[in-house]
Amino acid sequence: MRKSARAGSGVSNSAAPTAPYRRHSCGLYLHVPLCVSRCSYCAFVSTTELEQRGRLVSAIAGELDTLGRRAGRELRTLYFGGGTPSLLGAAELATIMAALRRWFVVAPGAEFTLEANPEDVAEERLQRWARLGVTRLSLGVQSFDENILRRLGRRHSAVKARWAVAAALAHGFTVSLDLMVGVPGEGAKQVEQSITEVLQLLPHHVSVYLLELDKPTPLAALATRCPDTFPDEDAAARAYLQVGKALVGAGYHHYEVSNFARPGFSARHNLRYWLGRSVLGVGPAAAGQVGRQRFANVEDIQLYLERLEAGSSPRAWARTLSEHELGVERLMLGLRLAQGVGEGAVQRLAPPEFCEQLQAFLALGLARRRGRRVRLTPRGWLVSSELLAYLV
Ligand SMILES: C[S@@+](CC[C@H](N)C(=O)[O-])C[C@H]1O[C@@H](n2cnc3c(N)ncnc32)[C@H](O)[C@@H]1O
Numbered sequence: 391m392r393k394s395a396r397a398g399s400g401v402s403n404s405a406a407p408t409a410p411y412r413r414h415s416c417g418l419y420l421h422v423p424l425c426v427s428r429c430s431y432c433a434f435v436s437t438t439e440l441e442q443r444g445r446l447v448s449a450i451a452g453e454l455d456t457l458g459r460r461a462g463r464e465l466r467t468l469y470f471g472g473g474t475p476s477l478l479g480a481a482e483l484a485t486i487m488a489a490l491r492r493w494f495v496v497a498p499g500a501e502f503t504l505e506a507n508p509e510d511v512a513e514e515r516l517q518r519w520a521r522l523g524v525t526r527l528s529l530g531v532q533s534f535d536e537n538i539l540r541r542l543g544r545r546h547s548a549v550k551a552r553w554a555v556a557a558a559l560a561h562g563f564t565v566s567l568d569l570m571v572g573v574p575g576e577g578a579k580q581v582e583q584s585i586t587e588v589l590q591l592l593p594h595h596v597s598v599y600l601l602e603l604d605k606p607t608p609l610a611a612l613a614t615r616c617p618d619t620f621p622d623e624d625a626a627a628r629a630y631l632q633v634g635k636a637l638v639g640a641g642y643h644h645y646e647v648s649n650f651a652r653p654g655f656s657a658r659h660n661l662r663y664w665l666g667r668s669v670l671g672v673g674p675a676a677a678g679q680v681g682r683q684r685f686a687n688v689e690d691i692q693l694y695l696e697r698l699e700a701g702s703s704p705r706a707w708a709r710t711l712s713e714h715e716l717g718v719e720r721l722m723l724g725l726r727l728a729q730g731v732g733e734g735a736v737q738r739l740a741p742p743e744f745c746e747q748l749q750a751f752l753a754l755g756l757a758r759r760r761g762r763r764v765r766l767t768p769r770g771w772l773v774s775s776e777l778l779a780y781l782v
């Protein structure tokens with residue numbers, strides 16, 4: 391029988407403040423910028439200099455102390471992303487959680503996600519994460535094809551990925567799995583294989599990302615040198631639609647451009663961003679928003695360490711968004727979601743060229759209207775930049 395990691399048993403806050411904080415609930419994203427090695431497609435802020443980990447953990451704990459003293463709140467969602475938070479050892483996680491619990495109340499039933507590289511998943515770690523109160527594991531599987539995994543520079547094998555997903559499910563975590571499509575070496579067979587494997591494992595949530603090559607990564611350089619190594623744009627789009635159709639056929643809800651969930655398992659933390667709700671950000675390059683205030687930390691890891699060690703703020707910038715900016719942004723984010731946006735908001739906030747293009751999307755079946763709401767279809771999401779360009 392499955393043990394439940396969802397009950398929040400490890401999320402005790404005995405020393406943390408309570409009453410006034412409940413009025414100001416929010417989410418918190420904590421960026422752990424450590425990786426054993428760099429994957430060939432990845433441009434996330436992270437370092438492979440693992441000897442920095444002690445300084446980084448102290449700096450993150452220090453930032454939590456400063457932030458919490460000013461803005462301690464009840465946390466409805468907590469997300470440890472990266473980088474590779476699954477690399478953190480027991481003492482490092484304990485340091486971070488102690489700082490967090492000094493100033494924040496983790497709400498009963500809160501969603502607490504930890505991103506994990508399948509290679510790092512082990513029985514003892516799963517138990518540790520459950521004890522800490524982690525309720526959800528997001529596993530960077532990417533592919534079930536060994537050749538593709540090697541080309542992507544992943545540390546794990548397909549065999550390890552299968553085991554990691556099954557073990558996380560057996561420990562009672564809500565499990566999300568990342569897949570990438572449009573990757574070199576991908577053909578119809580590999581896409582079918584991904585679908586079969588996912589439907590055998592049946593995680594609660596699946597993220598399907600179309601490979602992005604707009605940042606300077608080794609894979610982007612390869613795409614310039616040897617474009618034939620990659621599926622063309624149409625094949626990548628077909629793969630995205632095919633995986634999506636299979637997931638929807640198996641009962642998953644395609645609730646956001648890249649995200650699919652079994653009923654009740656949409657990513658609550660990510661939904662906070664898409665719905666414009668408050669999220670605090672901690673760690674290098676972390677960003678956040680509270681009400682109309684938007685802010686981000688410096689991306690440079692050394693600068694982040696130096697700032698915190700000197701007792702100064704890691705903020706790169708902070709600014710207040712205007713009502714109009716917020717409204718337009720909600721339109722853009724709303725169109726990423728299956729729930730779409732209200733037509734009233736479109737008429738109030740969007741320029742006439744956007745409305746004309748939206749009519750064209752509706753006529754082509756790239757968007758649908760239901761009642762007073764309008765939403766993009768999966769084919770519409772694939773070409774959404776041609777619509778959203780009129781909003782910026
Ligand atoms: C921070 S990473 C995941 C956690 C962990 N570091 C790992 O790799 O297992 C978040 C996800 O973004 C996706 N991703 C990263 N770079 C991408 C790119 N260039 N194009 C598309 N998806 C990408 C991958 O699916 C990855 O699992």
Ligand code: SF4
Nearest residue numbers: 425428429432472473
């Ligand atoms: S995909 Fe994950 S493990 Fe790979 S370099 Fe990026 S953050 Fe690190």
